Amino acid sequence: MSVTLKDVAQAARVSVSTASRALTGTGLTSDRTQQRLVRIARELGYRPNPIARGLKTGQSRLVALLVHNLTNASFQVMAEVVQARLKALGYQMLLCIGGDDPQQESDTLTTLVDHRIDGLIVVPTGKNGAQLKTLAKDVPIVCLVRRDDATDLETVLADDPQGAYLGTRHLIELGHKRIGLIVGRQDTTSGRERLSGYVRALREAGIARDDTLIHAGHYVPETGATSARKLLDLSRPPSAIFVANHEATLGVLRVTAERNIAIPDDLSLLCYEDMPWFEWHRPAISIVDNGARDLANLAVDRLLHRMDAKGNGSEGVREYRVGARLIKRDSCRQVDTPAPARSTKSKSSSSKTSAAKSAKV
Amino acid sequence: MSVTLKDVAQAARVSVSTASRALTGTGLTSDRTQQRLVRIARELGYRPNPIARGLKTGQSRLVALLVHNLTNASFQVMAEVVQARLKALGYQMLLCIGGDDPQQESDTLTTLVDHRIDGLIVVPTGKNGAQLKTLAKDVPIVCLVRRDDATDLETVLADDPQGAYLGTRHLIELGHKRIGLIVGRQDTTSGRERLSGYVRALREAGIARDDTLIHAGHYVPETGATSARKLLDLSRPPSAIFVANHEATLGVLRVTAERNIAIPDDLSLLCYEDMPWFEWHRPAISIVDNGARDLANLAVDRLLHRMDAKGNGSEGVREYRVGARLIKRDSCRQVDTPAPARSTKSKSSSSKTSAAKSAKV
DNA sequence: CTGTTAGCGCCTTCAT
DNA sequence: ATGAAGGCGCTAACAG
Numbered sequence: 001m002s003v004t005l006k007d008v009a010q011a012a013r014v015s016v017s018t019a020s021r022a023l024t025g026t027g028l029t030s031d032r033t034q035q036r037l038v039r040i041a042r043e044l045g046y047r048p049n050p051i052a053r054g055l056k057t058g059q060s061r062l063v064a065l066l067v068h069n070l071t072n073a074s075f076q077v078m079a080e081v082v083q084a085r086l087k088a089l090g091y092q093m094l095l096c097i098g099g100d101d102p103q104q105e106s107d108t109l110t111t112l113v114d115h116r117i118d119g120l121i122v123v124p125t126g127k128n129g130a131q132l133k134t135l136a137k138d139v140p141i142v143c144l145v146r147r148d149d150a151t152d153l154e155t156v157l158a159d160d161p162q163g164a165y166l167g168t169r170h171l172i173e174l175g176h177k178r179i180g181l182i183v184g185r186q187d188t189t190s191g192r193e194r195l196s197g198y199v200r201a202l203r204e205a206g207i208a209r210d211d212t213l214i215h216a217g218h219y220v221p222e223t224g225a226t227s228a229r230k231l232l233d234l235s236r237p238p239s240a241i242f243v244a245n246h247e248a249t250l251g252v253l254r255v256t257a258e259r260n261i262a263i264p265d266d267l268s269l270l271c272y273e274d275m276p277w278f279e280w281h282r283p284a285i286s287i288v289d290n291g292a293r294d295l296a297n298l299a300v301d302r303l304l305h306r307m308d309a310k311g312n313g314s315e316g317v318r319e320y321r322v323g324a325r326l327i328k329r330d331s332c333r334q335v336d337t338p339a340p341a342r343s344t345k346s347k348s349s350s351s352k353t354s355a356a357k358s359a360k361v
Numbered sequence: 362m363s364v365t366l367k368d369v370a371q372a373a374r375v376s377v378s379t380a381s382r383a384l385t386g387t388g389l390t391s392d393r394t395q396q397r398l399v400r401i402a403r404e405l406g407y408r409p410n411p412i413a414r415g416l417k418t419g420q421s422r423l424v425a426l427l428v429h430n431l432t433n434a435s436f437q438v439m440a441e442v443v444q445a446r447l448k449a450l451g452y453q454m455l456l457c458i459g460g461d462d463p464q465q466e467s468d469t470l471t472t473l474v475d476h477r478i479d480g481l482i483v484v485p486t487g488k489n490g491a492q493l494k495t496l497a498k499d500v501p502i503v504c505l506v507r508r509d510d511a512t513d514l515e516t517v518l519a520d521d522p523q524g525a526y527l528g529t530r531h532l533i534e535l536g537h538k539r540i541g542l543i544v545g546r547q548d549t550t551s552g553r554e555r556l557s558g559y560v561r562a563l564r565e566a567g568i569a570r571d572d573t574l575i576h577a578g579h580y581v582p583e584t585g586a587t588s589a590r591k592l593l594d595l596s597r598p599p600s601a602i603f604v605a606n607h608e609a610t611l612g613v614l615r616v617t618a619e620r621n622i623a624i625p626d627d628l629s630l631l632c633y634e635d636m637p638w639f640e641w642h643r644p645a646i647s648i649v650d651n652g653a654r655d656l657a658n659l660a661v662d663r664l665l666h667r668m669d670a671k672g673n674g675s676e677g678v679r680e681y682r683v684g685a686r687l688i689k690r691d692s693c694r695q696v697d698t699p700a701p702a703r704s705t706k707s708k709s710s711s712s713k714t715s716a717a718k719s720a721k722v
Numbered sequence: 723c724t725g726t727t728a729g730c731g732c733c734t735t736c737a738t
Numbered sequence: 739a740t741g742a743a744g745g746c747g748c749t750a751a752c753a754g
Binding site: 002047048049050051052054055060061062069070071076079080083084087092093094095096097107108110111112113114115116138221250251253254257276277280281282 | 363408409410411412413415416421422423430431432437440441444445448453454455456457458468469471472473474475476477499582611612614615618637638641642643
C-alpha cells in the first residue's frame with residue numbers, strides 16, 4: 001500500500017538507518033546523501049508512519065483537548081484555537097467531550113493515555129484529581145478554566161474574581177443597588193470566584209449582601225429561567241441582573257421576553273463570556289469577556305513548554321490568570337435618572353417602572 | 362512505565378501469544394486460562410497499547426471528522442454526536458477544522474491518513490476530489506452535508522431542495538409575493554440546492570423570479586448584512602426574507618436592528634438550520650431545520666457499515682438524504698391582512714408600513 | 723559518516 | 739490448546 005522507509009532506502013541503495021537519519025534530519029549524514037534521500041523520498045511519495053515511529057519513541061504527535069461540551073461559546077473558540085496552534089506544529093488535536101461528568105472524564109482520560117497522547121489540556125470536573133495526578137507522571141497536562149484542587153498541575157484560569165468584580169462595579173456605578181446574581185455551581189472554581197468578586201464589589205460600595213438576590217446553579221439555560229423568575233417575583237425585585245453563568249443567559253432572556261420586560265429600560269442585564277450573537281442582539285448585550293482565545297493560547301504555550309522540558313514533572317508548576325475585560329454595549333442603563341434616550345431611535349415603549357413587578361405569564 | 366502484555370504473560374506463566382489470544386478473545390484458548398488471564402490482566406492494570414496493535418493490524422481506532430468550523434451550529438451538534446457515537450464503540454474522534462479552505466483540507470487529509478485513521482467523515486470543500494478519491498482506496502470515507510462531485514463517495518446530505526421549498530412555500534402561503542433570498546455560494550451543493558428549492562416554490566405559485574431579490578454569498582455574517590441592505594434599499598423591497606445561509610443570519614438581524622425594522626410586523630424572517638438561541642430570541646425565529654443530529658447519526662451509521670465491510674471499495678455507494686422540517690415560530694406573519702395582535706401582549710410600536718424604506722444609519 | 727543489530731508491544735503463522 | 743519465532747515501520751545504540 002504505502003511506501004515505507006525501506007523502499008526509500010532500497011531505491012537510494014543505502015541502509016534504512018541511513019535513510020532514517022537523513023530524513024529525520026539529525027545532521028548525522030553527509031549533506032549529499034541527505035539531500036539525495038530527501039529527493040528520492042519525495043519522488044516516491046514517502047510518508048513516515050507515525051504509528052511505527054510512536055511505537056519506538058513513545059510519542060504519538062497527538063494532543064488531546066478535553067472540554068465539557070461545544071455549546072459553550074468559550075469552548076468553541078478554545079477548540080478552534082488549540083487545533084490551529086497544534087496543527088501548525090505538526091500535532092493533531094484529539095477533541096473529547098466530557099459532559100462535565102466525572103465518569104466520562106475518567107473513561108476518556110484512560111483512553112487518551114492508551115493512545116499515548118503527547119500532551120493534554122483539560123477542563124477538569126474536579127472529581128478525578130487522583131487519576132489526573134497519576135497521569136501527569138506520564139504526560140504533560142495543563143488544566144484550563146477550572147482548577148483541580150486535588151492536584152498540583154499547571155493551570156490556566158480566567159480571572160473570575162476580577163471579572164465578576166468589574167461587572168458588578170459597573171452596575172453599581174450605574175446606580176444599581178439591588179443586583180441579582182445568577183452564577184455557577186459553588187463546587188466549581190469559577191462559580192465560587194465569580195460570587196466572591198460580586199460580593200467584594202458590593203462590600204466596597206457599602207451595599208449589604210442579600211442572599212435572596214443570589215442564585216447558584218448548574219450550567220444550563222434552565223438555571224437562568226428558574227432563577228430569573230424567582231428574582232423577578234421578589235417583592236423588591238432587582239433593577240439589574242448579572243448573569244455570571246454563561247449557559248444560563250438564554251434562560252434569562254426567555255423569561256424577560258415572556259414577561260415583556262424591556263432591556264435595559266425595565267431591567268439592566270450584564271452577562272459573562274462573549275458569544276457572537278450578543279453583539280448582534282438587540283439591544284446589544286454588555287458582557288464581561290473572559291478572554292477565551294487568550295486562555296487557549298496560554299494553555300497551549302504552557303503545554304508546549306512542558307512538552308519540551310520533558311521529564312521534570314512538577315518542577316515549576318504555576319497557576320496563570322488571564323485578565324477579564326468589561327465590554328459595555330447596550331443592555332445596562334443608568335438608574336436614578338430618567339431613562340436616557342436611545343441614540344439612533346426613539347422607540348419608547350411600555351412600562352418604565354424602575355423594576356418590573358411580577359407579571360402573569 | 363505501563364504494564365505490557367509480556368508482564369501479564371510472565372505473571373500468568375504463559376507465553377505472550379497465549380496471553381494475546383486470551384485477551385483478544387479469539388476463543389483459541391481454554392476457558393480456564395482465558396479467564397485466568399483476564400483476571401490477572403485486570404489485577405495488573407494491563408491496558409493494551411493501541412500503537413503497537415496498530416502497527417501490526419494497520420488500524421488505529423481513530424476516526425476523523427473534518428468540518429469547516431465550530432461556529433456553525435450544525436457542525437457543533439455533528440461533532441458532539443459523532444464523538445458520542447464513536448466513543449461508545451471504542452473509537453476516538455479526531456476533530457479537524459478545515460476552514461472551508463482547500464489547502465487546509467488537503468493538508469489535513471494527508472496528516473490523517475498518516476495517522477492511519479480507520480474512517481473519515483468529511484464535509485468536503487469540493488476542491489480536493491482527486492485526493493479524496495485516492496484516499497478512499499485505503500480508508501472508508503463518508504461525505505457529509507456537501508457532495509464532492511469529482512468523487513463517487515458515499516454521501517449523506519440534507520434535503521436542501523425540499524427544505525428551501527418548504528420554507529419558501531410557507532412564506533408564500535402567508536401571502537408574501539416578494540421574498541428575498543440570501544443563500545450560500547453557488548459553487549456548493551447546498552447553495553445551489555437551496556436556490557433551486559426557492560425557485561421551484563415560486564414557480565409553482567406562479568410568482569415570477571426576480572433576480573434582484575436573490576443574493577448568494579460566502580458563509581459569513583457580513584454576507585447577511587450586505588445582502589439585507591441591498592434588499593431593503595430596493596424601490597420595492599421584499600416583505601419577507603428567507604435567510605438560507607445559516608451564518609448570514611446574524612448579519613441580517615443587525616441590519617434590521619440598525620434600521621429599526623420590526624419583525625415580523627415590518628418584515629417576515631425565516632432562517633435555515635436551528636441554533637439554540639433562535640428559540641429564545643424575541644421574536645422566536647422560525648426556521649427550516651436541516652436535521653443536523655440525524656445527518657450526523659446517519660453518517661456514522663454509513664461509515665461503520667463501510668468499516669465493517671472492509672475492502673470492497675465503491676461497492677454499493679449511495680447518496681442519502683435526511684429530510685428537512687419547517688419549524689414555525691414567531692418571525693413570520695401573514696400579509697394582506699392587518700398585523701395579527703401578538704398573543705401575550707400588545708406592545709405595538711413604530712412603523713407598520715409593509716416594508717421599511719431605506720433609512721439612514 | 724554509514725551499515726548492522728536490536729528491539730518498541732503486539733499479533734499471527736507455524737509447529738508442537 | 740499452547741510456545742516459539744518472525745515481523746509490522748521505525749529509531750537508536752553499537753560497530754566499523
